[in-house]
Every structure is written in C-alpha cells, then in structure tokens.
Amino acid sequence: MDLRLTDKVCLVTGASTGIGRATAMAFAAEGAQVVVSARSLPPLEELATAITAAGGRAPMVLTADLAEADGPQRLARALHEEARHIDVLVNNAGGSRPLEAWDDEAAWDEGFRLNFLAARRLTEALAPAMLERGWGRIVNVSGAVVAKNFNAATPAKAALESWSKAAAATFASRGVTVNCVAPGRINSPQILDRLHPTEEARRAYIAQNIPAGRFGEPREAAALIAFLASEVAGYITGTTIPIDGGALRTAF
Template sequence: MELNLKGRTALVSGASAGIGAGVARILAQQGVRVAITARRRDLLEQLAAQIAATGAEAPIVVTGDVTAADDAKRIVAEATAALGPIDILVNCAGGSRPTQQDAADADWDEAFALNFTAARRLTQAVLPAMQARQWGRIVNISGSMEPRSLNAASAAKAALHLWAKGLSCDVAAHGITVNTIPPGRINSEQIRDKLHPSEESRRAFIARNIPIGYFGEPEDIGHLVAFLASPLARYITGAVIPVDGGMHYYAH
C-alpha cells in the first residue's frame, strides 16, 4: 500500500532504542525525513547510520531531555531548522515506574514528566505550524490500561489518553489527527532487560497472556504509526489502538 508519506517531516522522541527506533526506521523507509531525539547521542547516531545503510535518508540527530521544558522547545526548534515544519510528531519517550503506596511526590512528578508532560510540551511546540498549514499528525505511544500493580507511569499514560482525546476534538478542523497506541510486550531494552530478563520468564508470560504466542517487534508499532501518519488515515482521530497480540489482562 502506498502511504503517500514521501517528503513529509517527522520528529520521533525516545528514538535511541526500542519502539522509538523501530518507528524511525519504518518512517524513513516510507520516505519521511526524520529527526530523532533522546538523551543518548551514541545510540541515535548508530540508528541514523543503520537507516542510511538501507538506502533511506539518514535522520537528523537532536539530543536532549524531553522532560526539561527548555529542552523540549529546543528539540522542536532544531528539528524544524533542519527539516522545515514538522508534519508528524511521534511521542515515544516513556518508561515504566513501579511505585510504592507511600511514594514521594518527586517519584510521581518524574513519572508524569516523562510519560505525560513531555508529550504535551512537544505537541504544543509543533501545533502552531501544523495549524498554519492545516495538516498534521500526532501519534502517542502509551501503555496498558489494565495494570496489575501500582505504577506511576500507568497513571501518567491514562492522563495521556484523555488529553489526546480532548486535543483531537480541538484540532480536527485544522486537518490534524491525534491518536494513541498502547503497546503490548515488545522486544525492547525495557521489556527484555527489566521485565522479562530470562527466556523462561518470557515463555511463561506468553503462555499465560499473549494469544498470538510471541512478543512483538518495534517495527510492529512502526507500521501502525506510519499508517496513522499518512493521508489515508485522515478520518481516524481520538482513537486508542492497542498493538499487543491480543494481550488483554483479565479477559480470560
């Protein structure tokens, strides 16, 4: 399917590894001119080289901390200076934050800064140019809405879902769509190194929870992002679309 994305511009946060890197690869394959951002420059440069080696245009590397307000604005400014106005923003930065009942305010503030506020700030920074051009795509990567224990990131991602739904109503008439993807278990640094560090634990979790029978790959998220970013998805907005191999806790 031709997605008609060639020549569009995109900014992908959290792109040094995992889902963000997979999204950047797929968008670049579709002919999108991509800027990638995260804190780890070495990993961003490796990704840019890998993408260039496939024959796609090498992404622009912009390092920064999206949880810092000034950095979020600077990241968008540098990406725009290099590529022109941003057509597609993919908010991938995030991370699980298992939390105790008596966790300090600082723990909650950090979880919200990474998993909600960063996406809001980046979006606010790109929206004026999108509204001026009457076209734009915002895609947020969130998390499970069926937590099994207290996790500050889950609360932040719930805020992300409802913020995105409300925003989608406000900007729809400007030709801008806002959608959210909650991923299931995706083969990434966080999942393989922290949640399921052994092959035995991965197999046990799959047997209990994932009907399709395996963990997904970052590119599985990237393919949906590319479609939602395309002109073909113009009538999809305010949606929350899981990519999880059927992994719905408590469904069975």
C-alpha cells in the same frame, strides 16, 4: 500501499531503541525526512548510519532529555533554529516507573513529566504550525494499564490518552489528527531486560496473557504508527489502538 509520506518531515522522540528506532526506520523507508531524538547521542548516530545504509535520507539528530521540565521546549527551539517544520510528531519517549515508595513525590513528578507532560508540551510547541498549514499527524505511544503495584507511568499514560482525545477533537477540523498506539509486550530492552529478564518468565507471561503466543516486534508497532501518520489515515483521529497480540490481561 503508498502511505504518501515522501518528503514529510517526521519527528520521533525516544528514537534510540525499540519502537522509536523501528518507527524512524519505517518513515525513512517511506521516503520521509526523519528527525530523531533521544537523551544519548551514540545510539542516534548508529541509527542515522542504519537509515542511510538502507537507502534513506540522512536524518536530523537532536539530543534532548524530555524528562526535564524544559526538555520539550529546548527540542522545539532546536527544530525552529534549523528552520524545520514538522509534519508528523511521534511522542514515543517514555518508560515504566515502578515506585519503591508509593508516596515518592519526586518519582511521581518525573514519571508524569516523561510519560505525559513531555508529549503535551512538545505537541503544544509544534502543533500550531501544523494547524496553520492545515495538515499534521500526531501519534502518542501510550499503553495505559491497571497495575497491581504503584507505577508512575501507568496513570501518566492514562492521562495521555484522555488528553489526546481532547486534542483530536480540537484539531480535527483543521486537518491535524491525534491518535494513540498502546503497545503490549514488545521485544525491546525495557521489556526483555527489566520486566521479563529470563526466558522462563517470558514463556510464563505469554502462556497466561497473550493469545498470539509471543511478544511483538518493534517493526510491527512501527507499521501501525506509520499508517496512522500517513496521508491515507486522515479520517482516523481520537483513537487508541492496542497492539498486544490479543492480550487477555495487562495488569502485572
């Protein structure tokens, strides 16, 4: 299927690893001009090399810490200084934030800034130009679950999904779609190194929770994101699509 992404300018946040990296590679393979962003420069430079080695256009590389209050605005300003409009925005930056103390205000604030406010603020900075042109795609990587322990990321991701529904309804008549992708257990450093650091732990979780019998691959999540970002997905908006191998239980 031709996703008609050739020449589209696609920004992927949190692009240094995992789903973000795979999404940037998928967009480049479709002929898009990719803009990649993360906190650290070296993995973005390695990604840029991989994209060009695979025959894609050299991506634009921008570092930004979206957990900082002004991080989204600084990233948007950097784009505007380069005179780059954005056709596709993938708000992928985020991460689990388990709390040692359930009333840690600083940890709650940081978790919400990264997992909800960053996506909201970056969208608010970049969506007006999409609306003016009458075309745009916004895909938010969410994954809200009900956890057994306090984790600042889980209610933040729930807020992201709720806000995305309102944004989708507001933008739909002007050619801009807003959707969420909710990954389950995907083979990434966060999952493999932090949540399930041993093979035994992975096998036990899979046996109890995942009918597909395995963790997913970043490229599988990236394929869904690329489709939602495409020309052919223009009648899909306001949705949250899980990609979790048919998970029976997501609390942990």
